Amino acid sequence: MTLDFPTKVQIKEVGPRDGLQNERQFISTNKKVEWINMLSNSGMDYIEITSFVHPKWIPALSDAVDVAKQIERKEGVTYAALVPNETGLERALESEVDEVSIFISASETHNRKNINKSIDETLPIYDSIIKQANVAGKKVRGYVSTVFGCPYEGTVSVERVKKVVDKLLTLGVYEVSLGDTIGIANPKQMESVLNQLNFPTSTLALHLHDTRGMALANILVGLSKGITVFDSSNGGLGGCPYAKGASGNVATEDLLFMLQQMGIETNINFDEYIQASKYLQSLFSKQLRSHQLQIHS
Amino acid sequence: MTLDFPTKVQIKEVGPRDGLQNERQFISTNKKVEWINMLSNSGMDYIEITSFVHPKWIPALSDAVDVAKQIERKEGVTYAALVPNETGLERALESEVDEVSIFISASETHNRKNINKSIDETLPIYDSIIKQANVAGKKVRGYVSTVFGCPYEGTVSVERVKKVVDKLLTLGVYEVSLGDTIGIANPKQMESVLNQLNFPTSTLALHLHDTRGMALANILVGLSKGITVFDSSNGGLGGCPYAKGASGNVATEDLLFMLQQMGIETNINFDEYIQASKYLQSLFSKQLRSHQLQIHS
Numbered sequence: 001m002t003l004d005f006p007t008k009v010q011i012k013e014v015g016p017r018d019g020l021q022n023e024r025q026f027i028s029t030n031k032k033v034e035w036i037n038m039l040s041n042s043g044m045d046y047i048e049i050t051s052f053v054h055p056k057w058i059p060a061l062s063d064a065v066d067v068a069k070q071i072e073r074k075e076g077v078t079y080a081a082l083v084p085n086e087t088g089l090e091r092a093l094e095s096e097v098d099e100v101s102i103f104i105s106a107s108e109t110h111n112r113k114n115i116n117k118s119i120d121e122t123l124p125i126y127d128s129i130i131k132q133a134n135v136a137g138k139k140v141r142g143y144v145s146t147v148f149g150c151p152y153e154g155t156v157s158v159e160r161v162k163k164v165v166d167k168l169l170t171l172g173v174y175e176v177s178l179g180d181t182i183g184i185a186n187p188k189q190m191e192s193v194l195n196q197l198n199f200p201t202s203t204l205a206l207h208l209h210d211t212r213g214m215a216l217a218n219i220l221v222g223l224s225k226g227i228t229v230f231d232s233s234n235g236g237l238g239g240c241p242y243a244k245g246a247s248g249n250v251a252t253e254d255l256l257f258m259l260q261q262m263g264i265e266t267n268i269n270f271d272e273y274i275q276a277s278k279y280l281q282s283l284f285s286k287q288l289r290s291h292q293l294q295i296h297s
Numbered sequence: 298m299t300l301d302f303p304t305k306v307q308i309k310e311v312g313p314r315d316g317l318q319n320e321r322q323f324i325s326t327n328k329k330v331e332w333i334n335m336l337s338n339s340g341m342d343y344i345e346i347t348s349f350v351h352p353k354w355i356p357a358l359s360d361a362v363d364v365a366k367q368i369e370r371k372e373g374v375t376y377a378a379l380v381p382n383e384t385g386l387e388r389a390l391e392s393e394v395d396e397v398s399i400f401i402s403a404s405e406t407h408n409r410k411n412i413n414k415s416i417d418e419t420l421p422i423y424d425s426i427i428k429q430a431n432v433a434g435k436k437v438r439g440y441v442s443t444v445f446g447c448p449y450e451g452t453v454s455v456e457r458v459k460k461v462v463d464k465l466l467t468l469g470v471y472e473v474s475l476g477d478t479i480g481i482a483n484p485k486q487m488e489s490v491l492n493q494l495n496f497p498t499s500t501l502a503l504h505l506h507d508t509r510g511m512a513l514a515n516i517l518v519g520l521s522k523g524i525t526v527f528d529s530s531n532g533g534l535g536g537c538p539y540a541k542g543a544s545g546n547v548a549t550e551d552l553l554f555m556l557q558q559m560g561i562e563t564n565i566n567f568d569e570y571i572q573a574s575k576y577l578q579s580l581f582s583k584q585l586r587s588h589q590l591q592i593h594s
Binding site: 220 | 300302483486488514516518521544548560588591592
């Protein structure tokens with residue numbers, strides 16, 4: 001039996017948003033900007049630069065407007081940002097991001113804990129945001145978290161995931177990024193979930209945290225199922241400081257290396273990219289979790 | 298396309314040998330014994346407890362005879378040890394290990410650097426060892442290192458690997474453990490190599506270092522190809538202190554968790570096993586690389 005893999009994949013860099021948002025250590029605007037510029041120079045063509053969630057909720061990204069204004073905008077790179085509501089969208093549009101993302105949980109409890117609303121209360125808000133964003137010429141991407149498991153509810157039914165994904169696509173997001181928020185998915189489950197989510201693979205992406213080290217194995221399953229878009233974080237930055245062992249997204253450089261070794265094209269220059277990883281590591285006293293960083297330190 | 302996985306897998310614990318052998322910090326015999334006893338109690342049924350290589354080459358395991366004598370021998374557990382030559386075999390037999398392993402490289406340069414002999418000079422020695430071990434009622438396992446890449450030669454041809462594996466099986470090893478010594482294998486390569494190594498899958502095992510984080514992804518490919526024996530190391534212990542970023546084997550607890558989540562039986566009790574990991578971690582000041590240890594600390 002031969003596994004089929006795509007010849008080309010797009011990596012979406014979420015380090016500056018998903019990576020930074022839970023960090024207790026505030027990284028200055030200057031440093032964020034320098035870092036993002038290095039990411040831009042690596043060949044990365046999609047970078048989620050910040051979140052326009054209210055600064056009181058995510059102090060780490062309180063300088064969203066400044067970051068968006070100060071970074072170099074490299075030709076061919078999509079600079080995206082997370083928005084939770086209309087106010088966030090307004091600030092994002094003023095900041096001239098290229099694209100916005102919205103987020104919802106497959107788990108009711110997680111949604112409520114995260115944004116203080118039920119799933120059904122959240123969707124109409126996003127309906128409005130998507131319409132407004134589209135009118136302003138911006139595409140909208142949707143994140144669904146807890147697809148493979150929830151820290152509160154445990155198992156999350158695939159039926160529920162299907163409903164939410166379907167709803168988002170109907171409302172007009174161009175892509176849904178399926179999140180393994182707690183890094184609990186296993187490859188057999190990944191295959192099963194992807195089999196059941198009968199949406200065009202071109203509308204799906206994977207966003208996998210690497211808490212238990214299975215992200216690359218799960219991504220391999222995703223590749224074999226025709227998924228060609230994967231979110232990852234520079235240095236593997238991220239994760240919740242309040243949950244034991246919680247770690248960030250799979251490290252971009254680890255994913256990049258695997259893809260390159262497999263002959264799968266990404267347009268990213270590894271040597272340039274790892275410079276960004278090293279720079280990022282220099283901003284933290286803790287060891288970032290990327291394997292490639294250990295080798296290239 | 299559905300991936301087929303085995304229903305049952307055997308994990309072979311190599312922490313006390315492959316894990317410890319390159320550690321600069323000497324772990325006392327008492328502590329080694331306590332640790333191995335905990336491993337025995339977890340349901341692990343194969344433990345490579347030490348190496349009878351001359352102590353001057355592997356000082357970390359200079360207490361091989363004492364360890365073998367002092368550990369509890371749990372019913373149903375195979376206690377194995379590495380042997381490089383007849384002297385080593387004699388000591389192993391005196392120490393009443395259940396099984397011995399021998400080792401050779403697929404790469405000529407690596408073999409010479411490792412044991413100061415060519416591959417062709419090494420094989421007759423093992424011919425003799427295997428015969429003697431079998432006469433003494435002991436099975437022999439063969440390790441082939443640098444199967445997927447060599448720190449000196451770079452690429453290693455599959456033809457060369459096939460020759461060495463074939464020779465070992467012909468000489469009478471019951472199983473060949475294919476080693477990714479530098480953690481360089483990628484899943485596409487793993488699939489290709491396993492496709493080309495047309496030996497019965499029951500005679501093959503995988504021994505993958507996790508330097509670049511791809512071990513679990515590569516094991517997944519192995520599982521899909523019908524491999525049912527995997528070597529791993531408690532806490533992910535191991536690796537060469539002289540090679541940048543080199544890390545040990547895939548962590549047993551990370552592999553165990555993935556297998557259990559996939560519904561693949563191992564007979565190992567995770568909760569008992571993680572106690573051994575915690576104990577091992579307590580013996581080192583450095584952070585062991587296992588993901589599960591971070592969660593269960």
